Amino acid sequence: MTELFDPRPEIAVQPEEFHRLLGYPPGWVIADRAAELAEWAREWYARNGRPWIYARQSEELEIRHDSFSIAGACFTSPRLRRTLEDAEATSVVLVAVSAGPELEQAAQDLWLDGKPDEYFFLESYGSAVVEYLNTLAGARLCAWADHGNLAVLPHYSPGYPEWDIGEQPRLLDMMRRQGMPDGMEVLDSGALRPKKSLLAVFGLTHHTAGVLSLANLVPCDNCSMLSCQFRRTAYRNAARNGNGTALGLVTAVAAQPAPPHTVNLKALKRWSGERLSLTQCEDGSIAALFRYDGTTCTNTGRQLTFHYHVKLGPAGEGYPIREQRCQPAPGDTGHTLMCRYQEDREALMAAIDREKPLAGRPLQEALAWERQACAAGCYCDRDSRDHKWGLVFETIYYALSQTRNGTS
Helix, strand or coil, X not given: CCEEEECCCCCCCCHHHHHHHHCCCCCCCCCHHHHHHHHHHHHHHHHHCCCEEEEEEEXXXXXXXXCEEECCEEECCHHHHHHHHHCCCCEEEEEEEECCHHHHHHHHHHHHCCCHHHHHHHHHHHHHHHHHHHHHHHHHHHHHHHHCCCEECCCECCCCCCCCHHHHHHHHHHHHHCCCCCCCEECCCCCEECCCEEEEEEEEECCCCCCCCHHHCCHHHXXXXXXXXXXXXXXXXXXXXXXXXXXXXXXXXXXXXXXXXXXXXXHHHHHHHHCEEEEECCCCCEEEEEEEEEECCCCCCCEEEEEEEEEECCHHHCCEEEEEEEEECCCCCHHHHCXXXXXXXXXXXXXXXXXXXXXXXXXXXHHHCCCCCCCCCCCCCHXXXXXXXXXXXXXXXXXXXXXXXXXX
């Protein structure tokens, strides 16, 4: 393969992938207004979208001790350099995919027209299209590589961990010099325009033994972006022991006796599987991301989603709560309909950002934390916010405990 350009690839986004990007848990069946909007987004893009795929192989790959170059352009991603070196890659395939500018313009018009729901669904479908295009490109590469006794490595892109997004202009410029058609540009921030686009590098190696087929790889296994609301599974690139074997996701919860949970165990089990992701860092600390889905107390109970980011110290220290942050999930508009937000949004959001209950305390203390029982799904009152923090801490503790006990 030298070059591939598909100006009109057929789009077949799976419903479960679209629903995941909308923020729904696995197995959730959307209905009523949400189902109408999802179908509308699909139909709009089928009529108006202009997706495309471009790929070109480059055999001008040079791997150095602290960088690598492709066709004379030097890059400094330690993660990608290690991947290419460990797999003894001999060349790469440069890939660009885009959902096209039409979707971006339409979404912007919807937002300006005061249609946030339509905006959100169309934006989310654009993200699903980009994921599908990248997967489709990878599948085509695998089919081609099989004939040449080659293996395709997982893709990597500027902006991923250990690849500064500031190198994206250099990658795009090099791809243009290699023959990539016009239709994409890089902003000063490093982001691409159209924004529903992606540049990626796929490594190629003749050492097929031990290299997983791309179809069997879960990209999230190699992505440590904890703030991502679209994570499918936990990051697995944890610290390694002396012989290079990966350690488990977590080691163990501190051994001291703990009080019983205040939350129903069935709920904790479900939440830990559907709403929580855990990552063990190389220093032994734990990073957690929890998704909370609630509703406003007024405006007919509109759905809202918040993300909780928690950083815990090592198990040997009792998992002290080192960092914590609560904020609306990217793309969420439901929080703007809370009554307290509409009364004084700056005061409410400042309170949510400022409050850090149990900061510095061992995670286990959350089980004995006396807080008011509160069924409200909104964030208008302090008791309601504390109640949700308690749910987050207990879910994290439950998940760590189950890992220790070898259960799920």
